[in-house]
Amino acid sequence: MTPRLSLARRLISFASSLLIIVAASQALASDAVPAKQLFGGKKLPANLPAQAYGFYSKGCLSGGIAIATDGPYWQAMRLSRNRRWGHPELIKLIERLSRDAAQHDGWPGLLVGDISQPRGGPMLTGHASHQVGLDADIWLTPMPNRRFTAAERESTSAISVLKAKSVVTDPNVWTEAHGRLIMRAASYPEVQRVLVHPGIKKKLCDTWKGDRSKLNKVRPYYGHHYHMHVRMRCPKGSRNCRAQNAVPADSGCGKALDWWFDVALKPKKPSKKKKKKAGKPKKPRHIMLGDLPSACAVVLNSAGPESEEAVTFRTATSAQTAFAPLKPVKSPFSMPALVPIPKPRPFVQ
Template identity: 60%
Template sequence: MGFDTRAALARCGSVLLSLVVAAGLLSADAAAADGTPAKQLFGAKALPTQSAAAAYGFYSKGCLAGGIAIPTDGPTWQAMRLSRNRRWGHPQMIALIERLSYDAAETFGWPGLLLGDIAQPRGGPMLSGHASHQIGLDADIWLTPMPKRTLSYDERETISATSMLDKKRFLTIDPAAWTPAHGRLIMLAASYPEVERVFVNPAIKKKLCDTWKGDRSALGKVRPIYGHDYHFHIRIKCPTGSKGCKDQAAVPAGEGCDKSLAWWFTDEPWAKPTKRPAKPVKPRYATLDDLPKACALVLNGPAPASELHATHGTAYRAAAAVPAAATSIEAIIGAAEAAPLVNIPIPSPRPALQ
């Protein structure tokens, strides 16, 4: 093939890409103009963009490019609620989850993680549930240990996580549910430098404040919040070099076992509004215009053609390509971030461990 021919093909490819992008922007503009809720637009996407990984915006207002999916099953985890298609995340988030699962099993024998929501294939607002989890840097981990058997698809849809709270006493830990290993798991998650916050129920935070005997330097990252009695929520920092990603403000200094925690055990956080609006206010859902401008391109960007393009998986699957002499946890996790992101892993609709 001559040089001129190759150059002509390259120009054609460039023009075609420009047309695809332009069409995507027009489609995005149309969606924004008619006020379609962004959650419907992003919730309808079954696959990620075929692009480099990038988080755009804030945890509760943004989107995710180049996301990867964690396999439904690993040696130390199983993903739950597969029908939601929320097993996607930034490669650094997926690597962190897998590292936590390995470390917890190795250091204190945690049976394995049951994984809740991470993010949608392209992030963005979700059809139900969360306000955050929009940029692939949040993940929910159940406080229920993984069973010794592989759960069926139906079990993953129906099994409920175990609450750590006493059903008869408000904001009180149930001693029959809580174990020291739960505390070790949460504090291990908080110990990683890339973790920005770990959200838990106020009663769990108080339990840790009162009983944790290990290194307490990461205790301030464990933040009390409504709910979170049956799972904890990990949030990592914006990856280095992510210009479009906005970090949350740093946590206050100290362990967080002071009056800021005591406030949660007063009536104020739980008081119902005394005044109601005279006329019901119709909720306004975020549209594409409310998100960072890059999210229009993410929403309409090209996706992998099929599962045949998924030749590289997450850290666990990528381990198969690592030489036997280099199968340390660090090598496995490193393989996740080194794998070419053009080969995006496509999740199977049902659990399957190859």
């Protein structure tokens, strides 16, 4: 063996060892940092095929896309959070809902809240779910006939449809259009469930005169009195997406709903038992990268989209709108200037 060949082999061996050491160091570093910090720090999606990995509350997303800041019948809110990313099928669903509700249900447009982070995963604050790009919060506040400024998108609050300090809907806020919007979302086969406050579910149980066959998909849950949470089924092709149990076949308007008002939402009576001296409260255990599906490590560490494959957000113009032409909003927050959109864009007539 010549000295030159021997030296080349030693260099290759050294380089390989170095790569192994670097990879091991990265893995150890990831294991020491909560997954919410790892995924919350990613500004752009993984440049991989669209896939939802794991469960809604323990998973990640590859190939996600961001819903446009503005569309004919929607506006994205809270831009600074960078949580308007989702599986392409979910973004397609939201755009479809916005159009159908405006054209058929008397709902002028959607105000879109949190969807998911660019690569899904646990969030820095809030939500336990929204991790696989298949959950979307839609405000129960109708879109106004104007575009919010970037600052207004951060400061404007969604309006509760309940009476103050009550668990029943406020007739001065709740309209039949609210009911039509919720039931429209529940009517789509790809929607697995729609979470709303029990008071909203009760209102629909008592007043909905349309097709009640999908009322079982409208599920009562704590909060959700100012927005509805739309959850999509695992899309075709996402083999590693774990489905949630099916909703019961009955309407959900009986004893199960009564429990919320008789037990869950009842004010808690002060206990007469002497309180034991409380020690230091245990800190909740953070979800770590190792707790997520193994594919999430690949998603986390994959490269983002190349600049030549990225395009700026675009305002959809392919559908007719009753509003005046609207300009995209320039955000002063640290949102990426370039984001990938699908080819073709899923917004269709």
